[in-house]
Every structure is written in structure tokens, then in C-alpha cells.
Amino acid sequence: MEQERIEELIVKYNEGQANDQEIKLIEQLIEGGQIELSQLRELTLLEEQVMKLEAPAPSTDLDDNFYTMLKTVKAKNKGFSWSSFFSWPEVVPTLAFASVTLVLGFLGGYLLFPSPSSNNEVAELKGEVLEMKEMIMLTMLEKESATERLKAVSLTSEMSNVSSKVTNALLQTLNNDENINVRLEALEAIKPFVRDSRIRAELVRSIAKQESPLVQVALAELMVALQEKSSVKELQKILQRERTPQEVKKRIEESIKTMT
Numbered sequence: 001m002e003q004e005r006i007e008e009l010i011v012k013y014n015e016g017q018a019n020d021q022e023i024k025l026i027e028q029l030i031e032g033g034q035i036e037l038s039q040l041r042e043l044t045l046l047e048e049q050v051m052k053l054e055a056p057a058p059s060t061d062l063d064d065n066f067y068t069m070l071k072t073v074k075a076k077n078k079g080f081s082w083s084s085f086f087s088w089p090e091v092v093p094t095l096a097f098a099s100v101t102l103v104l105g106f107l108g109g110y111l112l113f114p115s116p117s118s119n120n121e122v123a124e125l126k127g128e129v130l131e132m133k134e135m136i137m138l139t140m141l142e143k144e145s146a147t148e149r150l151k152a153v154s155l156t157s158e159m160s161n162v163s164s165k166v167t168n169a170l171l172q173t174l175n176n177d178e179n180i181n182v183r184l185e186a187l188e189a190i191k192p193f194v195r196d197s198r199i200r201a202e203l204v205r206s207i208a209k210q211e212s213p214l215v216q217v218a219l220a221e222l223m224v225a226l227q228e229k230s231s232v233k234e235l236q237k238i239l240q241r242e243r244t245p246q247e248v249k250k251r252i253e254e255s256i257k258t259m260t
């Protein structure tokens with residue numbers, strides 16, 4: 001491949017504009033020794049690729065609209081449940097809007113006009129909205145579109161606490177999603193929860209499941225940051241693979257030395 005095309009690919013990746021085919025091509029060039037990992041400014045330049053769900057300004061009739069929507073759903077389905085509610089694609093965007101704006105509206109009102117029961121009501125509201133966001137995320141992770149799955153993973157940045165369902169879904173995505181960008185974003189989303197020994201153990205097990213050089217190096221760097229010595233054996237397995245690019249082997253060897 002011409003050097004000019006290679007440099008163009010590197011620039012596009014560093015600017016977060018490389019598409020799936022171009023990222024696969026970059027990985028092939030890494031394996032062929034035509035691109036060094038040091039040329040890629042960041043291994044996880046995903047923030048610019050993820051279409052963030054922006055919080056719109058709350059409206060005065062938000063409460064009425066939201067509860068009217070809930071009543072409509074209940075009327076259509078007497079056996080109402082949160083899981084069935086969130087399984088409807090047409091409801092998810094509306095509920096995402098409502099959940100975010102409800103929090104802003106209610107919290108603003110309680111802060112300006114506090115009452116004895118405010119704290120309990122705010123806590124209850126936060127819990128409901130968190131449950132909504134989790135259900136939205138889990139639903140969107142099943143979409144065929146990689147963009148939708150990226151949105152789903154990015155939702156965790158808006159969650160102060162998450163359930164095991166969410167962390168398990170992120171680990172599942174890291175291990176099995178066919179899109180490299182989604183895998184890398186899932187790894188970024190898991191980082192705030194690595195204090196959990198179970199999650200660290202799952203991340204160590206994930207190393208052996210990765211074929212992408214970019215994901216392999218990103219995991220190795222995370223293991224160094226955590227000083228997770230139990231990952232050394234798994235990283236050594238990558239070194240033993242003949243198909244592992246030399247540049248990747250070099251980075252992983254450096255990671256192992258840092259931890260031993």
C-alpha cells in the first residue's frame with residue numbers, strides 16, 4: 001500500500017473518523033509491520049465517534065406528558081412490566097428524553113423549594129430513572145447497528161451506580177461484539193467499576209478472547225494501571241501466538257515487565 005494512503009488512515013484514526021473497514025485495514029497494516037502502535041495517538045479515541053444523548057431543557061408540561069405516556073402504555077397492556085415496556089423500539093427514544101428531563105425538572109424544583117420529604121422523593125426518582133436507563137441500554141445493545149450499540153455503552157457514563165446486569169452486559173460486549181469500536185468503548189465504560197474483584201477477574205479472562213491488536217494492547221495497558229499480576233499468564237499466551245504482530249508483542253512484553 002502507498003505510504004500516502006497509510007498516512008491518511010493514521011490521520012483519520014487519530015481524528016476519530018476511521019470507519020469499521022478502515023480500522024480493520026489499520027489492524028492488518030499493524031500485523032504487517034507497516035503501522036506502529038506509537039503512530040496512533042490514542043488507542044481509544046471513541047468519544048468523538050459516539051453520538052452522545054444530550055439532555056434537552058425541561059418543559060413545564062413534562063410531568064403530565066410523561067405520566068400520560070405511562071397510562072397509555074398500561075392501558076394497552078394490562079400485564080405491564082418494565083421489561084416489556086422497554087422492548088418497544090418506538091417508546092425508547094421518548095422515554096430516554098423523559099427520563100433525563102424528569103430528573104432535571106424534579107431535582108431543580110426540590111433544590112429551590114425543599115420539603116421534609118424531598119430527599120426520599122428525589123432518591124426514589126433517581127432510582128426509577130436509573131432503572132429506565134439500564135433497560136434502555138440493555139435494549140439498545142441488541143440492535144444490529146454498531147452506532148446504536150455505541151450509544152448504549154455510552155449511557156453508562158450517565159449512571160452513578162450500575163447493577164450487575166449492566167456490568168455483565170459490558171463484559172459480554174467486550175468479549176463478543178463484532179465491532180472493534182464497540183469493544184473498545186465497552187472497555188472504557190467498564191473502567192470505573194474495576195474496584196470490583198469480580199470485574200477484574202472477568203477482564204483478565206477476556207484477554208484470551210481478544211483477536212484485535214488494538215483491544216489486546218488496551219487491555220494490557222489497563223492491567224498495568226491496575227497492577228493486576230494475575231493477568232501476566234494470559235498476556236503471555238498472546239505473546240506465544242504466531243499471528244500476534246511484533247509491535248503488539250513488544251508493547252505486551254513491556255506491560256508484563258512493569259507488573260513483574
